[in-house]
Amino acid sequence: MPSPAKSTIGKPATESRDYEARHLLVLEGLEAVRKRPAMYIGSTDTRGLMHCVWEIIDNAVDEALAGSGNEILVTLGADGSVSVQDHGAGIPVDIEPRTGLSGVEVVFTKLHAGGKFGAGSYNATGGLHGVGASVVNALSSRLDVEVDRKSATWGMSFRRGVPGTFDGPGPDAKFTAGGGLQKLGKAKRGATGTRITYWPDRSIFLKDAQLSIEELHARARQTSFLVPGLALVVTDDRGPETSVEKFLHDGGITEFCEFLAPDRAISDVIRLQGQSRFTETVPMLDDSGAMTPTDVERDLDVDIAIRWGEGYQTMVQSYVNIIRTPKGGTHVTGFERALTKTFTEVMRGTRLLKNGDEVIKDDVQEGMTAVVTVRLAEPQFEGQTKEVLGTPPVAALVQKTVAAELKSFLTSTKREAKTQARAVMEKVVSASRSRVAARQHREAQRRKNALESSTLPPKLKDCRSNDVDSTELFIVEGDSALGTAQRARNGDTQALLPIRGKILNVQKASVGDMLKNAECASIIQVVGAGSGRNFDPDAARYGKIIFMADADADGAHIRCLLATLFFRYMRPLIDAGRVYTAVPPLHRFELTNPKKGQPKYIYTYSDAEYQRKAAELTKKNIRFSEPQRYKGLGEMDANQLSETTMNPRHRTLRRITVDDAILAETTFEMLMGNDVAPRKEFIIDGAYALDAATIDA
Template identity: 65%
Template sequence: MSTAVEDAVDATGYSARHLSVLEGLEAVRKRPGMYIGSTDSRGLIHCLWEIVDNCVDEALAGYCTHVDVVLHKDGSVSVGDNGRGIPVDLEPKTKLPGVELVMTRLHAGGKFGGVSYTASGGLHGVGASVVNALSARLDVEVDRSGYTHHISFRRGLPGTFDGAGPGAPFTKESGVHKGKRIVKGKTGTRTRFWPDFQIFLKDATIALDLVLDRMRQTAFLVPGLEISLRDERPDEVFEETFRYDGGIAEFTTFLAQDPPLCDTLRIGGQGHFTETVPVLDDLGHLVPTDVARELDVDVAMRWGTGYDTKVRSFVNVIATPKHGTHVQGFDRALVKTVNEQLRAVKLLKNGDDNVTKDDILEGMTAIVTVRLPEPQFEGQTKEILGTSDANRIVFNVVCRELKAIFENPGRAQKLQHRAVLEKIVGAAKTRIAARTQRDNQRRKNALESSALPAKLVDCRTTDDRSELFIVEGDSALGTAKMARDSEFQALLPIRGKILNVQKSSVADMLKNTECAAIIQVVGAGSGRTFDVDSARYGKIILMADADVDGAHIRCLLLTLLHRYMRPMIESGRVYAAVPPLHRIQLTNPKRGMDKYIYCYSDAELRRKLVELERKGLRWKEPPQRYKGLGEMDADQLAETTMDPRHRTLRRIRIEDTEVANSMFDLLMGSEVPPRREFIIAGAAEIDESRIDT
């Protein structure tokens, strides 16, 4: 067996000696991006946050009231607080001083047991040790038990420096050095580190504006905590101190740029959950154990008159720029509660769609914070909260408290809440209108680019001679096919009366089969995008029956052309065919006379009959009254309506655009009373004998 293994090693040249084991902080120096994200300026400033967060954790625990940050001229950074100070006594298992343990071992600190810190930002226990590993030099001073204690490190290794700065001679040794005596009861920790530019890029720097923003943000999130910043790098030293007692309500006001639509709403509460975590037993084994957790929720929110949204989220004072489960719960609660309230005050009616999260967030500035022990983050950079129970607890708290705020307002708040709800409904209407416009444009583009309708009977030529007859009904289409000249005359049948587009939306028009077919066949677009030069036909001829229904169909077609293809009318390319109304069949025509005589109106019929009687000509009684184009045979239809040599066409013109617009609104619009008055006013002009009763 051993021989086979040795042969395998010899054959591949790969053996156990090629394997590497990274001890202590070597893993951090080997793969720094896993711990601080990058080795540029972003990673460098992340190191500063790790140390500052430890100070803020002391403040959250109630032991720290002041934090000092100094950016030194030599590129080092120091952070100090007046908290309890890192322990300096020996840890029982490792026999190392507490401060050395914290700075040299990953996942070591006071934030795991749930006794020292109930809520903290640096919960992975790797922050300080990572900064130590990536520093050319790191000094720690701890004030405890009446003395100042000192310890230094070089790239993660404890020891002493004989001089200032990272280049001083270094002696490796373990342990903490007790320094001068201090006032009894004084405590605190001061950490100063010099970044190791073997790891960081040479141009990595800490930007002052980013530090200021973070310091200000932290002061807002921890009311009463005073944070001082001193930048000694420029020629003129810069100093600023932050302290805010108003908390996140004051933070919300600071972030908001627009005038308020309502007062800042403050929502708070807590919830409990059980989490299974591995815990060391007496034998040193990790045992899965159910641990009871408490999660505190604190939210501040307000709506403004603007349209921008600012939602900031934090977990134990640590910003989560990519949010996480706590913001998911907040969003769900907003959508549920606001929709319920909108329906309660009748701003949303039955059948209306619910408003969406984006509608509600328009113009909102909100701070969502939660505090809990040992939150689960996605990655050491802590940009996303992963604790699943935060979603449920934040949802329940915000639903309950926001509902109470809406249902029990003061007099002034009632008007404010109404204004907020109306703004949300307005945002929803704007969104729906924009979506409808996009959908219409997509449908329109698809319509204009799709194949021509199968029912189109096209012609061969494409020049200005070409004519498109829009024919009423399939029966007339059959006759028109035989009567047309297929060289330049095309036919498009429509079924019945098309949609009245004057009182319909663009979306409804595009959905209508007959309207869509006409736009497709003309091929020049519609509305503002209509290009008359792209039209596939030189003329559009409306060919409907010579009766009331035919007149109505012509009106509907002209309404479509006027609203969506008006340049065709303005350029004189739209016509109405004039089919005959009567046919007189002569029984004794003279030589050279046509057997059939066509009349296009009742008055013309009467005049023609008188003329024939005077000439002694007889005709078959009664003269034929055409009820539709389908009653004609092909020769008759061609002779009377389609043949350019004999037909009569009525050109449709617009002499006064405003008058034309008002007339279409009057006859085809949605306002009924003006149309009724128009009909009543013209009733006296009707020939009652022509009414079929």
């Protein structure tokens, strides 16, 4: 039996392990980057690979922001290289006195080295920490840089951060360490700029990490909006054919806001702009080498583009010195606080908001698209990836600017602005009331006892199967059709929900009125997936929703009302292709003496088809009794309804789809909305195109 292990608790560490100063690892220069790359670029997958591209591009954009150059060329090479060229001032090529190295070598080999620390040549920039270029260099198997400056072209190469020379093209060429910046030749007089080509070190990045042309296009488009007049040309040489995309937008963030908006506008794009100054205490290195807290004056430029649309989706993108901050920060916090507070204050003054009512952030931001940008020197970001702005004074200053500018818009006396402001405030009030109504509805549901809350409407004739993919819900017009449909259905997979005539037109009604309507509430409850922004298509109880109404004008109106309800409050089902209309027949031919293999009954589904079928039977000398015309679903017996409309083997269904969301929104609003004039014009135009002889009266 082995003896028990001896305890080491309370004994000197030398008895359990050998740990001395010689075991400490000191990472110098760029070794730390290669050892812990995720600390600098976030990860070593595609996201980190693309972050290296952003670092080089952002440096080029900073040149444009400083007033040097208006074009950036980005190329993805067939050999895996990335090339970025700008016409900026060019990296300094003279000797940096402290290190004795050229400015180019300092920028690409020394962490926290650059021209963007404090009061230098740059003010509000995207590059702040002086590590971008050197990190990319450390993580590249080869990096070549050429600089046009002082009427000459200068060049230098690196391998994994080490300066040297290559005897050929590409990262696999023989490399000799040593050597500094070389003068390659003459440049055009006055020409300046930087060209950087690098090959990511595939030993650092994961095997499946790939350069994404889609992300590159999106970033270039975003930058062209944020820096009006700057052209970014992206070339992809990796495929069989070279693709070239140019991004140039002179409209700035106003145009960007319109580009991002997913719905039809109810207001123009509003610009909220202002300038402020604040004092920030930062540690500064004094002459003796000590860090001393020093008060520094900072300028803050706020520029926000905002608009509201008819939809429910909220789209807010924020930027600091053209750098995207996907997780927000103090600038977004100040923006959101000002929105809620200003709308509440103004609407109470205009009596749109009644006593006891409240407006929260979600109400104001429903249907809102905004681009929030601020510019300031040396912003405090959380990490090199710059996803969150942390500079504390920015929140209050942005809030002050937004509150003043937004209040000016909401209280404007100019006719057009006043009309738009009123429409926006009414939308916010409607969102607030809808939220309250939905909350009250949920609370009412909770107050029901367990038995009541677990039961569905008694008029629902449910199916037995729980397999959503195979089940169907028929929404049937009228009780008379329900009786026939109940005998005609397949009870295993087909459920029936009768409705009484025409349901509420939800395009005109509020959410509260919709929830109070018995028919609409029953449909939403039976579908079982909620409504509006909280709708979850995965929770729907049936795989198909089928409208089954008479084949006449009233039936068409009922189908239109149902389609409006689903489009407005359960649209994901339509987007997924799960909503249909049944196609019942209009006529039935009964053959008096059918031949073998010939059906006794023939159904037609339109007047034109009826005429063709009657002529065909007459021509073939096939006798038939007087055709029957169905005035409604209730006139069919169960066998006929099953064979023609409900049996999947024989029926015809029309799927309701949305190919153009904006056109669909416009059409529903025209046909079902409150504005009568466009609907009247549509009816009059259609009347002239109608053949009076085809009217069934």
